[in-house]
Each structure stands twice: as structure tokens, then as C-alpha cells.
Amino acid sequence: MIPNAAEIRKLSVLSFSWLTVIFVAVWGVCWLVGILIPALLANSSFDFARAVSEICEAITPLLAVMVFIPINAMFMVLMERRVLALFTRRNGPNRVGPDGALQTAADAIKLLLKEDITPTGADAAMFTLAPIIFFAPSIFGAIPLLAAVTNNNKLFQIADLPTGIFFVLAASSIPVVGIVMGGWASNNKYSLMGGLRSAAQAISYEIPLVLSIITICLLAGTLDVVSIAKQQSGGILNWNILGGGALTGLNKAIAAFISSAGPPIAEVIKTYYPYGWLSLIGVIVLCLCTIILFGIYLIGACAEINRIPFDLPEAESELVSGYNTEYSGIKFAIFFLAEFTNLFIVSTIAVVMFLGGGDCPLPTWLNPLSYPAVYIPLTNILSPILSLLIDKIHLINPDTFWAALWVILKTYSLVFFAILVRGTLPRFRIDQLMDFGWKRLVPITLVIFVLVAFARGVINFHV
Amino acid sequence: MEQFELLTNWAQANVESFMLYLLAAIAIPCAFSVLFDRAIIRSGFFLIGVFGAISGLFLILQAQFLALAQIMIYAVGITLVVVIALMLTNARLEKEFSSIEPTERIGGLLVAALFFLTIYLALRSESWPVSSLQMRADNVLQIGVALLTNYALPFEFASVLLLAALMGAILLAKSDPKETENVTGSLVE
């Protein structure tokens, strides 16, 4: 039936094992540093030990990001190559390690050992600074998201950020400075053109990107990433991609219809949709608007992180490799790492803002685990092991586990989509890119912003 | 252990000024480099350092929203526009004209130094009504409410100003082939 079923099977095994490794590594390190060491030091009488345990707890989120980013980027590069090979019916890298699983690790080692060349006439300081400026924001940007995607686990809260999504957006706007800086400092015309293109592109596409996110913030009524993710819990009907809670009333009404003990349906509908047909129009408008917004966000994000079809700054067939033409060795590795990390972070933002964060897509009334008849026997069977792991040594936090699992699944679906796009589309030309950004996306987003502001008035949200 | 306690207490009391000096140590050299660096595009990049350090100061001052806006608008937006303007204008001309007359330079230096000293002495002699209250964590909300109630009129003016500036900038930067033909003849010496 499927021509390359064997390849697909291999790829899924590969992905599963890599994701397990990432999961275990990040969680293991965080548990060790954030829970085990503080727990061991808690009973100590030395002040110094207390200070150490405090420091350990404080650096856990940072450590999680630092462990996660390189391993994850390695897996993403491998996945991209294998998936593209699948699309074009080739074999991807399959020599290093079992079925090519260690190919990117080998690449990384090779890049680290390569000579680090600074071209003649380059501005050495700026040339070195550029990859750092390109990479550092992705770490900072990941931190507020970390709390949102782990169901607000205490371990991963670095600070209370009431302006979380704004923080992420500010962080994600910095890398373009690194690109321009690297392009200028390389003393290479191709690099310079890549840098200039990148600046123009990033400034133009940041507007639809930020506007789409701001519209979602308008729907949610807050800038805090954690509470935006929390609001959407309760299945796909509550997600921001479907009207951002415009369908919450419907969700509640169905739940009330199914369970006989709930409030009457008419009352539920009356509370959520107080204006009758006006509310109905509002719901339809909101659903359409948010779906379009999701598309606009994906387009803007693609342009922001220079993926095909918007990869003009590093257009390989025109500008050789654009801004990173002159880079080699570890600096190139950092550029490469940051590129894939940015892809992941952008997808995570999409998941948190549109796809419900760590929420199970099934509505509560469809989810078998939400019925006591199912989960009580299940927990009874598993309790001897689970209570040890959960309550005694705090190895597992079930909420965090499920949230992280769903987030990883959703994020990797988006990454897969990005790879699919990369495998299909040619590249825009720079003037067409600008036209598309300014004449199509910006007006559409502005109109949607106004529509959403009005439509939100006729529906009750998340009561 | 007492010393450790003392140390931690001292650190907690002085962490803000320590951070201030750290960021000042970034901001001041970057500001000087903006003025004196001979490769002018590099001085454009140093401007990012100044803005970044000031945004760090805003974070210490618990103005989160302003700090992030500072990064987005100044450190990325404006600086990139400045750098692109530097690349578009011929940077090589700077070299020819970089030596300004020493009298002007010394005059400027004197004015700037005297200005700083005056301000500093004025600051010192003043007793500031420092409030002991802590700031509320959600001052974004406060700013938003203030902008739409007490400061609604300036807010509107600001938006009109932005719109006018946007249109004016586009008109100014647009090269109109018909106009330039006539204007070039009369404007150039």
C-alpha cells in the first residue's frame, strides 16, 4: 500500500527513541538538581548548604533549557533530514549509529573540532559576537514558555512574569541583530546582502506576527503565558484556534447534556451566549478569525526564522549561504543550533497560544480517563508503583508529564509541517515577499483585530 | 557562619547598586564608542549595547513592560534602521570630515562636562522624597488604565504623531524620479 512503509516505521522508531532520550535527560537532570540535591541538603545544619540548595532550585529552569536545546536540535536536524528523505524517496543518513541515529551527534563533534576561521578584513569582535547574539535570545525566550508547557510546575518557574508573551516576542526579535551584525562583519558581499535582506524581512514580518499574537492576548485578556495556557484547558473546543473560548459554552452544554446531574442546558447556553443570534454571529466570526490568525502566525513565524519559502537571508542558490557564508567551526554550529532552536520555540509559542498548551485535545466529556469508572480502577492497579514515584521521591508529577507529552507531540507536528513545507515550496523573491507582507498580511491582521474586538463583546468567555 | 550571614545580608542590601554598576559598566563604554568609533557602522551596533543596558536598568527598576518595549523598539527596531541608514549613506565620507575643529570640540567638551557637574551637584544637594512603598507587580495593568483614562488625550496625540511620522517618513524616503530632476539642480552647491 504505502510505498515506503519500512522507512516510515524506521523513522517512527528513531523519533520515539530520541524523544525518550530527550525526555529522560532533561527530567533526570532537573530532578537531580532541583529536587534530589535540595532534599538531601534540606536537613543539613549549615547555612552554606541551604544557600547551595536554593541556588540549585533557582538554576533548574535554566539548566532544563540548556540541556534540552542541544539534544533537541540534534534530533530536529536528524528528523528533518530523514523526513525530507522520506518525501523524496531517498534514504536519509543511515550509517552512523543504529540506523543513522547518531549522525547529527557526529556532525556536531566534527563542527566543534573544525578550525575556527576569521576572514581577512573582518571585524573580529563583531564576527564573534554575532552568533552569540543570534543564539542567546532563544534561551531567554524559552524560559517563560517552560512554565506554560509544564502545567506551571514549581520547578520550572524562574520568575513571575506578568508580561510573559511580550517577553518571548522581545526575545525572538533580537536574533535579526545577530544576522545583520554577522553579515556586516564578515566582510563579504553575499553576507552583507543576506544581512540586509534579513533586516528588511524581519522588520516587515514582525508586524503581522506580533499583531496575531496580540489579537490572541486580546481574546484571552492577559499577557501571561501561563494563564493563557491554563484558560484553554478542557479539550479542543476551548483552544484559541477555535475562537479562543467562544465555544466554551457549547463544550459546557454538551457536558451538561451527557451528565444528568449538571445544570440545565438552556441555562448554560444563556450564560455564555447572552445575545442570541448576535452571539451566534460572534462565535462564527471568532472561529474564522482565529483560524486565519493561526495561518498568519505560521507564515510570519516562518519568515521570522528564515525557513523556506522565506529563507532569503541564506538563499543558497543566490547568496551562497547568506549571512553565515564565512562562518565555520563552532560559530557556524551555534548559528545552526540557534536556527533549529528558533524553529522549535516558534512552534511552542504556536502550541501555547493557539493549540491549548499541554492540554489533551479530547474534550473532557469524550476523554475516558475523566470518568471515575475508568480511572479509579486504573489508579488502584498502578498505585503501589505510582505512589512511590509520585509521593515518595517526587520522580513523576503526572500533570507535568501529560502536559509535556502533549506539548512535545503538538510541537513536533508543527515542526513536521514546517519540514513538509520546506520539502515542497520554492523561495519567494524579495520584492514579492515584501508585497505579500505589507499588502496582504498586515491589512488582514488589522481587520481581524477589529473584528475580534467587536465579536468578543457578545460572548462570555471562560466564566 | 556569622561572616557568611553578614556577606549575604550585604549582598542583599547592595544587589541593586551592584547590578546598576554592572550595567553602567556596559552602558558608558558603549556610549563612548558610539561617539568615537571610527567605523561608524560599528558605532551603530554599540548603540544596541547602550539600549540593552538601559533596558536592563528598567528591569531592575521593575518596569518590565518598558524594558521589553525598549528592547523591541530601540535595541532592534531603531538601531537596525540606523544601521541600514548608515549602510545606505556613504560611510566613507565620515573619514574625511572626522576631524572637527578643536575649538568646537573643546567647547562641546566643556559644555557637556559642566552640564554633568551642575546636574550632579544639584542632585546631591536636593533631598528626594523617596517613597518607601513597593511597586505593584502588575504595573502593566496600571499603565494601561492610566493611558486610557487620565492620559487618553496624549495617547491619541501620540498615535496621530506616529501615523503622521510614518507617512512623512515614507514620503521623504521615497525617491520620486520626476521631482529629483528638478530639485537636484537647485539644491546642490
Place this chain on the structure above:
Amino acid sequence: MTSIQSACVRKVKQKKVAIDTQVPEFKTDEMIINLGPQHPSTHGVLRLILTLDGEVVKHTECVIGHLHRAQEWQGQNRTWFQYQALIDRVDYLSGMFTSWALCAAAEKIDGAVVPERAEYLRVLVAELNRISSHLLWLGTYLIDLGALYGFPFYPFIEREKILTFFEEVAGQRMMYNYIRIGGVQRDPKASWFKKVEEFTKQFAQRIDEYEAIVTENPIFLKRTKDVGILNKEVAMAYGVTGPTLRASGVAYDLRRFKPYSVYPKLEFTVPVYNKHGDTWDRYMARVQEMRESNEIIKQVLDMLPEGEIMTKKQNAGLRVKAGEGFAAVESPRGVLGCYIISNGSDKAYRFKWRNPSFSNLSVLPPLLENRPLSDIMAIFGSLDIIIPDVDR
């Protein structure tokens, strides 16, 4: 100050004053960029010296000769037998055609009659080769347009099949040396024909697949429509041939207008795109040509007669009678001509090749003028140039 005053006064006096000749014009620096010889998308070692104003190309200078191998001189210093093996390296994507042009010219001098089965076999392998060459072009052209990793390798699946056919019949995947003076080298087995027949059945579907992905893709249309428009007159003045010329609206195909071999007996149309002559038309011309070639192969498989395949003995003493002769074939890139002066010895006295890529490349500078940098690859790729074919 006075000059400004006077200028303004002058402007008031005579309203339509011309620009003062002494006034320095606003000068922008033009950037000179070396595109190549190591650039990833010049398909070899072509060097383009581009003068850019911003991202707009103002002037192009093609520097060729990085891959010059003196193929004509080598032909004069090698025996016929040796040169037969060497010549399909000129155009490494369609080696059958260079061999065929050489053999046709030599046979014209020699008066050697090629057996009919050999003629049919020549047409068969040549059309297969045309398809494989266009398939490779399709993949690399999409790389030029930026579809870097996905689609480009897709046509290679079919190309791989064709190369396997050639390997079976000629022993080589790229440098075939299959068409020889006086016939063809080897008669393929019956099973080979069956495989080719199966391939032709599938291939029509495959082209539909490619077209479904590429032809109506909005980004592809944006990048190729109205880009690099090559007028009929310009194309003919520069001596452009092949699909590039036919996309400009000139139905010039040697197979139809100066028929050689068994082409008169075959039914096929010469696809002409008299729309604009832009890059999209050139793409369509090649896609249509693949369909036509597929039809030709089907017919040849039906009409293939039994019989001899070679009239001359193939050994080191291979000689061609004294005389002069010219023969041209329609290669995937255009008219490929070979002119030979033979003095009857085991070496030719003089060779002269007419290579289509050389003339097609010469039209590049006028096409690139006032186009943005991104269009260079869209236009250059659509001309389908093989650098060894340019430099020989």
C-alpha cells in the same frame, strides 16, 4: 550660497531648466559581484561578473573557459576509435547526442549505411537520454528557485531508471559510447525492451505528478511568470536553439525541419509556446518535450525491425574516407552540429563543434539586465546550460 541662489533664480526665470551639467549627479556605488566560478548554483564553473545597483543587475559579463578541455584539438590527435569514447564527455547529461552527431558526420563522409535497426535503436536511446536530461534539469531548476531539499530529488527516481537501462545496454551510466560510426554498439536483450515499455507506461503519470506539484504552484508562478522574457527576434539573432527557442514561439526543431535518421517515419508534434518566451514557458516546453519523447519511444518500440546493428568493424584501425561533412542533431539543449574534415587516415584532420549551450549562454546578459539578483538563477537555470558544453 550664491550658487544656490543663482540656481533658484534661474529656475524661476526659465521654468524648464535642464539639469546643470556641472552639478554632480547623485552617485550610488555599484557593487561588483563575482558569481562563481565556485558559486553553488552556476552548474559548474561559470563565472558571472555582475554589476549590481542595490539588488538589481546592471551589467553582466560571462567569463567562460574554466572547463576548457580542447575537445576539438584532442579529436585531431586521437584516432577515430579513441575519440568516439571521449566525445560524450562534452555534454555529460546527454552523451548520446554528441556521439550521434559525430557518427552522423563521419558516416556522411564515409558513405556508410547504418542498418535500420541501429537507426531505431539510436532514436530510442536518444529520446530516453533526452528525458533523463530534462528530468535532471527539472530537479536542478527547482533547486535554483529555492525548493532545496524536497522536490528536486523526486525526478531523480525516474532518471535513475533510465540510467539503469543505459547501464545495461552500454555498460556505463553517463559516458555511454553506445552510438558508434556505422551503427550501435550492442543489441539489447528482449527483456530490456519490456522494461523500457513498462517505463514508458508509467512515465506519463509521473509527468502528471510533477506538474501537479510544480506547474500551478503560486510561488513557482510568481518566480517564473514574466521573468526573463526572450523575444523571438532576440532569440533568433543570438542563435538560440532547442526548447529555449521553441518557448519563444519559433517552431524550429531539426527532427522536423531537417529530418535525419528515422524521424520522418515517427509521429510527434513540436511543442511551441508562443506566449511570452518567459521562464515558465521554457519550463513548459521541456515538460511537453518529455511527453513527446515518451510517445516517440512507444512508437519506436512498436516499429523496431529485426536485423543487423553494425556495418563497420570496431577496432583501433577504424578509418573514415577523406572528405568533409557536417551533421547536426537536435539535442535536449538545441542544435548540436559537428563538422569534420577527414584525410582518410586513422585520425581526423579537423573538428569543429557547434554546441547549443554556447549560443544559449550568449543570450544571458541581455536577459539579466535590470532584473533583481534573485531572478538570475531563475533565468540562468531556465536556459539549461551545461558548462562543459559551453567550453568544450
Place this chain on the structure above:
Amino acid sequence: MIKENENVKAMNSSAVPVSIAFAVVVVGMVGVYVCGHLVVWLQNLGLNSFASYPELFVFIAIILLAMLAAAMPGSHRISIISIAAFAGFVALTYNQEILIKYLSLAALLFSIGMYGMVASRNAVRVLMSIELMLNAVNLNLVAFARYVDPVHVRGQVFAIFILTVAAAEAAVGLAIVLAIYRNTATVDMEKFNLLKW
């Protein structure tokens, strides 16, 4: 794409001035501690008005040392000036309240921007200096909002307005510079006298 290699050359031959600049920092740090004794000494002499500004003496010493260092041949002046300015800033504000530290930093940045406005001839650099000054003002306002008016954060609201005006100013200013550059092929401020007759 101009690269200045002169800086690199200067760096190599500036070991002595840099060590002097290091001395500047040491003097600044030591001076802060000496100040306390200086105050007592001056008060004993009966110079109470001078005694109220002891940091100024350290500041002047630092400036003199820095001028000496900057006058050395082949010195890397930007680093020496910046180090001296930072050391002077520390010396001036070390014993002050936190609010005054912010305000004096803002004043310092403002005067740097002021000097840049007067002394540079490249129009874009003048614009950069103006941005610097606006930022210094913003810093003032935010510091006031934090320490004087933490309840209604009026300083931050005004800072937002200044941000808006600065963005507009940058856009229009650069557009004007580009327009003039297009017509006169120069960004030299001295040549920008088109409105003068």
C-alpha cells in the same frame, strides 16, 4: 564595508596607557574609601563647604590621570576615556542613595549624548546621540516612577510617550538624512545649510 585596522595597531602599542587606565580604576576605588578620611581632614581645616563634596576631588584626580594616559602616544583613547568615566561615576556615586546613582548615570549619558551632538559631523551619528539623550531622560523618569511615585506609575507612562516620540523622530530624522544624502551625496552636518541664505 570600511574596516579600520588602525584601532588594532593602536591596541598593540598601548600597553602603557592601558596600565595607566587600570591605575585610574584603582585610584577611583581607593579614593572612595579615602573620601571618608578626607572629609574629616577638611573639616578639621575648617573647609566645611569643600568637605561636603569630597568625591569631587577623587573625580578630578581620575580625570587628570585619564588625560595624562590619553595624551600618551599610541594610546587607545576610547577605552581610557570610558574606563575613566566609569571610574569617575563610581567615585561620585558610591556613597550616595540609590536614586541618585540612577539619576547621575542618566545625567552622564545625557552629557555624553550632548557632546556627541556638538562634536560629530555625521548626521546619523548626531541622530544616534539624540537617541542616547532621550534614553537618559527615560531612565530618569523610570527611576522616579520606582522611587518617588511607586503607586501611580506616572513616570512610566511618560516614558512610553517618549518612546513613541523617539520612534517617530528616528523614522523622520533618518528619512530626512536619506533625502538630503540623495540630493547632496553627503551626510556631513556642515553641509546641511540649505535653509541658510
